Amino acid sequence: MPRRRLVRRQQTKPQVQAPARAVHRVSTNQPEPAPGAPSADGLLNVSWQRDNLVIVERLAGQIVVRERRAEYACFIRSDLDPAKKRIIRDHPAVLGMLEEGVWTRVLWRSTREREDLCQALHRDGIMTYEGDVNPVRRFMTDTSMVHATPRLAFLDIETDSRVAPRLAAEGNARILCWAVVGADGRKRVGVLEANTDQAERALLQRLFSILEDYDQVVAWNGDKFDFPAIQARCGRRGVKVNFARWLWLDHMDLFVRMNTGAAESGDEKQFLALQAIATALLGEGKDNFDASQTWQAWAAGGVERQRLVRYCVKDTDLLRRLEEKTGYVGLLQTLAETCNVFADSRGINPTIQAEGFLLKLGAERDYRFPSSFQRGGGTKFKGAYVMEPQCHGITRNVHVGDFASLYPSIIVTWNMSPETLVVGQEHDDLTVVHAQGAAPLEDCYSYSPITGRFFRTDQEGILPHAVKEVLRLRKFWNDEKAKHPPGSPKWVEANRKSTAYKIAANSFYGVIGSPMSRFFNREVAESVTQCGAWLIQETIRAGEQRSMVAIYGDTDSLFIAGCTRTQFEVFVQWCNEDFYPVQLAALGCKDNRIKLAYEKEFERIIFTSAKRYIGRYVHYKGTMADESSKPEIKGLEFKRGDSIRLARQVQAEVVDLLLGGGVLRPTLPASECVEDPQVFIDAMQRWQDHILAGELQLEDVVISKRLNKKLHEYSRKRKKDGAWAKQLPHIELARKLHEAGEAGEDMSEGAKVSYFVFDAGTKGDVEYRTAADWDGTCDRFEVWEKLTWPPTERLLAAAFPTVAWPKLFGSVRPKAPRRGRVAPTPPPPPPQAAPVRRRRLKAHGTQAFTT
DNA sequence: AACTTTGGCCTCTGCT
DNA sequence: AGCAGAGGCCAA
Numbered sequence: 001m002p003r004r005r006l007v008r009r010q011q012t013k014p015q016v017q018a019p020a021r022a023v024h025r026v027s028t029n030q031p032e033p034a035p036g037a038p039s040a041d042g043l044l045n046v047s048w049q050r051d052n053l054v055i056v057e058r059l060a061g062q063i064v065v066r067e068r069r070a071e072y073a074c075f076i077r078s079d080l081d082p083a084k085k086r087i088i089r090d091h092p093a094v095l096g097m098l099e100e101g102v103w104t105r106v107l108w109r110s111t112r113e114r115e116d117l118c119q120a121l122h123r124d125g126i127m128t129y130e131g132d133v134n135p136v137r138r139f140m141t142d143t144s145m146v147h148a149t150p151r152l153a154f155l156d157i158e159t160d161s162r163v164a165p166r167l168a169a170e171g172n173a174r175i176l177c178w179a180v181v182g183a184d185g186r187k188r189v190g191v192l193e194a195n196t197d198q199a200e201r202a203l204l205q206r207l208f209s210i211l212e213d214y215d216q217v218v219a220w221n222g223d224k225f226d227f228p229a230i231q232a233r234c235g236r237r238g239v240k241v242n243f244a245r246w247l248w249l250d251h252m253d254l255f256v257r258m259n260t261g262a263a264e265s266g267d268e269k270q271f272l273a274l275q276a277i278a279t280a281l282l283g284e285g286k287d288n289f290d291a292s293q294t295w296q297a298w299a300a301g302g303v304e305r306q307r308l309v310r311y312c313v314k315d316t317d318l319l320r321r322l323e324e325k326t327g328y329v330g331l332l333q334t335l336a337e338t339c340n341v342f343a344d345s346r347g348i349n350p351t352i353q354a355e356g357f358l359l360k361l362g363a364e365r366d367y368r369f370p371s372s373f374q375r376g377g378g379t380k381f382k383g384a385y386v387m388e389p390q391c392h393g394i395t396r397n398v399h400v401g402d403f404a405s406l407y408p409s410i411i412v413t414w415n416m417s418p419e420t421l422v423v424g425q426e427h428d429d430l431t432v433v434h435a436q437g438a439a440p441l442e443d444c445y446s447y448s449p450i451t452g453r454f455f456r457t458d459q460e461g462i463l464p465h466a467v468k469e470v471l472r473l474r475k476f477w478n479d480e481k482a483k484h485p486p487g488s489p490k491w492v493e494a495n496r497k498s499t500a501y502k503i504a505a506n507s508f509y510g511v512i513g514s515p516m517s518r519f520f521n522r523e524v525a526e527s528v529t530q531c532g533a534w535l536i537q538e539t540i541r542a543g544e545q546r547s548m549v550a551i552y553g554d555t556d557s558l559f560i561a562g563c564t565r566t567q568f569e570v571f572v573q574w575c576n577e578d579f580y581p582v583q584l585a586a587l588g589c590k591d592n593r594i595k596l597a598y599e600k601e602f603e604r605i606i607f608t609s610a611k612r613y614i615g616r617y618v619h620y621k622g623t624m625a626d627e628s629s630k631p632e633i634k635g636l637e638f639k640r641g642d643s644i645r646l647a648r649q650v651q652a653e654v655v656d657l658l659l660g661g662g663v664l665r666p667t668l669p670a671s672e673c674v675e676d677p678q679v680f681i682d683a684m685q686r687w688q689d690h691i692l693a694g695e696l697q698l699e700d701v702v703i704s705k706r707l708n709k710k711l712h713e714y715s716r717k718r719k720k721d722g723a724w725a726k727q728l729p730h731i732e733l734a735r736k737l738h739e740a741g742e743a744g745e746d747m748s749e750g751a752k753v754s755y756f757v758f759d760a761g762t763k764g765d766v767e768y769r770t771a772a773d774w775d776g777t778c779d780r781f782e783v784w785e786k787l788t789w790p791p792t793e794r795l796l797a798a799a800f801p802t803v804a805w806p807k808l809f810g811s812v813r814p815k816a817p818r819r820g821r822v823a824p825t826p827p828p829p830p831p832q833a834a835p836v837r838r839r840r841l842k843a844h845g846t847q848a849f850t851t
Numbered sequence: 852a853a854c855t856t857t858g859g860c861c862t863c864t865g866c867t
Numbered sequence: 868a869g870c871a872g873a874g875g876c877c878a879a
Contacts, residue, residue, distance in 0.1 A: 223852085260877090269876085350855050376854085383857030384879065406879090510855025517855075529857075555858085555879040611859055611878050635860075635877060642862095642876065705875065715873065719865070728863060728874060766863090786862085 042148030044215050045342055047244035048136050051110075054244045055139075056215075058148045063212075065245060071138050072108040074118055074131030075368045080104070084126060093117055103129070103368055111135075118371050131371035132518070133359065140340050141359045147337045150215035150247055152183040152329060154319035157219075157226050158312050161294040166746045169225045171232020174200055176298045177309050178207050179316040182214070187317065189309055192298065201237040204230070208241050216247040216343060218319060218329060220274045223250040223345050224750075247344040249329065251319055257348050258328045264630075266648050269641025270704045272752060278318045281325055287311055327496060334500040338473075350507040351517050357504060358519065361466050367419075369518060378515030381526035382450075384555035385533035387540075389607035391551040391561065392801050394658070394675070397618070398551065398602040399560045399568040403535065405502075406556035407509040408467045409593040410531045413584060414446045417461025418512075418521040422454040430454045446588040450530035453523055457590045463512065463524075464591075467505055474501035532556060535580075535594060542579055546571060552607065557599075565601060572598045597621075602632075603670050606658060608798040611635045616659040616670065631655060631662045637791040638663075646700045647788045650687050654680065654795055677800045684792070684809050691784045692812060698774040701783050704754045705730040711738055711747060729768040730755060737770060757782045781813040 044063075045056040052067045076088065078099060088106060089097050093113035098105040106128075108114035118131035133141070156179050163173035177191045190206045193199040207230070211217060219226040227248050234241050252272055263269050268280040278284040289297070289311040297308040323329050329343070336343040339353040340360045346352055362369060403409065410416065422430060422445065430445060431452060444458040455461070474497075481494035511517040513525035532555060539558060540550040548571065552559035560568060575596045584592045603625075605615035612635035617625035637643035638651040652663045657680065660673040674680070711734060717725040726732055730753040738747040747753075754771035760782040793805050 346852080349853070351853085354855085380857080386858055386879085507855065513856045514854080516853085525856075557879080609860065637861095640861095640876060708875075717865085717872090726864060731874085790861090 040146075040148055042146040043143075044148050044150055045244060045247055045344075046136050046139055048134065049244065053135060053139055054242070056245055057145070058215075063215075063245070065242065070135035072111050072114045072135060073133070073138055074106050074108070074114060074371060075103045075129040076106060076121075076126065078102050078104045080126065088121070091117065102366060115373055119373055122371070128371045129368035130359070132373050137355065137359060140356065141363050148215070149333065150343060151213065152216050152218065152323075153211065153214035154181045154183075154251075154316050154323075155179070155211075155217050155219045155222070155226060156312050156316040156319070157230065158291075158294045158298075158308060159229060160298075161292050161296070164746075165225065166748065169229050169746075171229055171236060173229070175203060175229070175233055176294055177312050178203070179309070179313040180207070180210050180214075181313070181316045181320050183320065183323070185317075185320060187313055189313055191305065191309055195299075197237060200233065201239060204234055204237055204239045204241075208239070211246065214246070216249060216329075218249045218251045218323075220315075220319060221250065221252045221272075222248060223253065224748075247342055249332070249343060250345045250348075251322070251329075253345055254328050254332060254348055255322070255326070258326070258331065263639075265638055265652075266640045266643055267645070270645075270702075271641075271754075274315060274318060278322065282318065282321055284318065287314060327492070331496050331500055334496050335503060338470075338497075338500050338504055351511055351514060353504065354507050354511040355518065357470075358462065358466055361469065362462055365462065365465070367462050372518040372520075375518070375520065376515045378520055378522055381513070381522050381529070382533075383529045385536050385553065386555065386610050387550065387553040388610055389552045389613070390549070391605075391607060392798075394604050394606055394799055395551060395561055396602075396604050397561065398605045398615070399563065399565065400599045400601070401539075401558045401560065401568070401572055401596050402599045403532070403556040404595050404597050405471070405505060406532050406535075407528050408471065408505045409595065410528050410535075411467050411508065412464045412471075412591055412593045413589045414448060414527070414531060414587075415455050415457045415461050415464050415590065416448075416524050416527055417455070417463035418519065418524055420456045420459070420461040421521065421524055421527075422456060423523075427454060443588075446590070448527040448531050449534045449587065451523065451527045453527045455527075457588060463508060463519075467508055470501050470505045470508075474498050474505065477501065538583065539575060539579075539596065542575070543571060552610075552613075554611065558596075559605070569598055572596050604659065604673065606795070606799050608636070608794045612794075614655050614659060614795070616662070616673070625667075627667045629662065629667055631659045631667075633663075636795065642703060642705050643791065644701050644703055644783070644787045646687075646691060646696075646783065647791045650684075650788055650792045651795060653683060653687075654792055657683070658795075658799055677796075677803050680796055680800070681808060684789075684796075687788070687792075688784055688809060688812065691788060692780050696778065696780070696783070698756065698771060701756045701778050701787070702754050702771050702774075703730075703756060703787075704752050706752050707731070707734055707747065707749060710749050711735055729766075733768060733770050757787070760786075784812055785810070 041058045041060065043055070043057055045054075047054045048070055049067075051070050053070050055066050055068065057064050057066075076085070078101065085097075085104070088094060093109045095107040095109055097107070108117070114131055118128040121128050130138075158176045158178075159168040159173040160176060161173075167173065174195070175192065177189060179190075180188045188210050190203050190210075192203050217227075227250075231243060233239075252274075255277065256272065259268070268277070270276065275284075275287070289307055291311075294308055297304045332348065333343045335353060336347045338357065339347075340356040341347040341352055359369065431454075434447060434452075434454075444456060445454045446457050447454055477494045477497035481491055481498060484491040484494065509525070509528055511519050512521055512528070514520055536553050536556070536558060540553065543550060543558075543560060546567075547562065548560045548568070549562040550558060551561050560571075563571070580594045580596075581592055584594065598621075600620045601618040602615040603618045605613055607613040613632075614634070614636065615632045617629055617632070619625060633639055633655060636651055636655075637647045638655065656663050656665055657674040660668045660670055705728075707730070711731070714727055714731050716727060719725045727735070733755050734747045734751070734753050755768050756771065756774065757779045758767045758769040758773075758777070760766040760779045766779075766782070789809055793809070796803070797805050
């Protein structure tokens with residue numbers, strides 16, 4: 001710890017309270033409290049209110065809230081010209097300066113002055129560091145207090161349904177009841193006794209007296225509804241509550257962030273309503289309570305009111321069960337401790353996490369980051385390499401290699417970091433030297449081939465250091481995990497830590513590439529991605545010299561056909577032991593972490609395009625697939641939340657037939673895979689008949705798309721005739737709904753719009769309707785021709801390229817100009833309709849089913 | 852109250 | 868019919 005000296009400006013400057021600072025050690029193998037044990041003492045939350053920090057701790061089991069002055073600090077180099085230092089010290093906005101070794105901490109009177117004057121100093125050529133850091137972050141970076149494990153509660157409220165949700169979130173609706181469920185399943189409820197302000201006041205007071213037993217409050221969509229509503233009602237009822245006492249966490253945000261990539265099919269992604277998620281993950285049926293009738297239920301009293309409360313409790317308990325199933329809140333807690341942030345909604349954000357982690361690590365190493373005031377607006381940079389699939393039809397025995405943690409490995413291998421990046425004249429000189437022959441570079445520079453950038457290798461960069469630290473911890477917890485029985489509490493905890501560190505490691509590249517982050521550096525980010533592209537391309541080239549055929553690759557993966565399992569194993573080993581070490585050493589890399597792994601083999605694989613394929617495993621990391629193995633499905637409509645359910649179902653059936661089951665039915669032996677197009681033709685005819693004449697539910701045909709912007713931010717063009725051009729259907733519908741008045745649903749940013757195609761009878765004038773306007777009818781021709789058949793056709797065409805699929809099923813709409821909409825009751829089918837309509841494959845298809 | 856990245860496929864819309 | 872732009876969602 002460097003010695004500090006408080007330099008005060010004459011006698012007039014008040015002495016500055018020096019915050020407790022200590023060297024932080026990233027916790028590794030400290031003994032963990034047994035799961036379920038009482039939470040240890042420590043820090044629970046810190047927030048910034050006016051010029052104070054509100055610090056919430058648990059001490060000897062008691063919650064203690066204290067305040068201290070917020071510190072608006074920046075750093076300058078201690079060896080700065082003393083005259084300039086004196087000018088800073090004497091500035092009226094400066095409260096004091098602290099000498100801390102090579103750095104001098106400057107304490108400003110306000111953030112405003114700190115920002116203005118740091119920028120003024122930059123203009124004068126005096127660099128300042130961390131001058132934009134939020135005082136909470138400053139405190140968290142400088143303190144060594146350990147985090148307490150927050151006691152977790154799930155919360156749900158019901159408000160007066162006569163007020164639109166959007167307005168209720170602003171506090172315009174009375175709260176009728178609340179439910180709090182602890183992580184242990186303990187349930188508590190509060191019900192409004194009478195429709196009076198006094199009763200509501202009592203209801204709120206009781207809520208917060210219950211919440212005293214907890215530190216972290218989790219609610220579904222809490223940030224947009226429950227939390228602001230409660231806060232606003234407390235304000236109106238004069239209930240004084242310090243909200244900074246708790247960590248407020250939006251379960252939905254957390255779920256979306258963590259579950260992306262984990263979802264198996266589009267069913268889990270179509271709606272974010274708790275009921276839909278619970279149905280998909282917990283197999284929970286729909287509650288029959290109508291949430292738009294909360295007021296009526298409450299007002300009716302008696303049994304009806306009890307039903308309302310039961311509904312509220314049940315929803316809240318769903319959150320607890322969701323957490324039991326996913327462990328996402330627990331994972332966030334681990335991640336938060338790792339990154340030195342708090343497990344609230346803000347702490348979900350990777351930028352926040354990376355900032356917490358890197359600032360702390362920097363402080364430990366006596367490294368300070370340059371102040372960064374204006375962010376955003378960075379120019380785009382080149383990303384990953386994606387190969388066009390080089391195969392058609394069904395391809396067999398494809399081996400997949402992938403680079404383990406590619407971007408973190410690159411960062412370490414090349415020692416890539418903003419401060420190791422060579423810039424200016426040195427860069428230009430090195431470029432010239434390199435053009436003449438790279439030998440002199442090997443001593444203290446690494447070279448990034450495609451971007452032509454150099455990185456110093458004589459001192460470890462802060463970014464590689466952070467990555468190494470995280471990967472070391474990940475390995476520690478992976479090893480720890482292996483010591484315990486799978487699924488046991490210790491195994492779960494170790495697994496969670498390992499996952500948290502993996503997430504942290506992968507987020508470093510993201511924050512380097514984000515213009516919104518203080519660590520943004522375009523050249524570094526691009527060098528990371530381009531070294532990845534270089535590695536994969538060099539590997540393909542080397543493989544092809546060994547008679548392997550690269551059929552596909554994306555970012556960090558390589559799909560190889562035309563060789564045996566053993567040949568591929570040998571190739572991977574050669575890459576790791578000979579090829580990469582030699583190549584990377586030639587580029588000046590000192591610490592080679594690049595490793596290709598033989599991940600899996602597909603018994604068969606079918607590509608429809610880049611990023612879209614289905615495959616049946618032979619093995620995964622050496623473990624043979626069995627009847628419980630599901631096929632791999634990437635990118636298809638089956639995986640998308642914005643496809644219609646029918647499209648997902650038809651695709652699922654086709655996948656099952658092609659790959660021998662695994663989606664809708666159990667996996668069968670590979671010999672059960674269907675390779676006769678006629679089977680698919682029959683199946684398609686069945687689906688087509690069903691869609692054109694069978695019974696269709698809203699759930700079969702509804703499309704759900706998110707509004708990613710505020711309604712007025714969507715571009716709206718004029719047609720040549722001056723009239724407004726149509727926007728995309730979901731935007732158009734959302735705007736109409738919004739303009740219709742506040743009775744409508746919430747159409748704010750992030751909302752999902754559910755709609756279906758009602759009538760596409762007249763060309764160019766398709767009528768879409770919102771799900772609420774479903775009357776049992778839709779345009780069945782459109783449902784088949786536009787929404788169901790094309791996704792399936794792409795898959796069939798990929799598997800059987802020689803069959804004329806579009807001709808067989810592409811067009812069903814009658815030529816005559818009539819209304820396309822079909823009545824909900826199907827016309828009686830002609831007797832023996834199926835054989836008559838059955839299509840037969842013509843002779844040209846017979847020899848074409850195999851590749 | 853704050854924004855991880857790029858690459859890629861696909862749909863809808865209006866225009867030539 | 869093909870193009871271009873906006874937009875959404877997914878792969879990595």
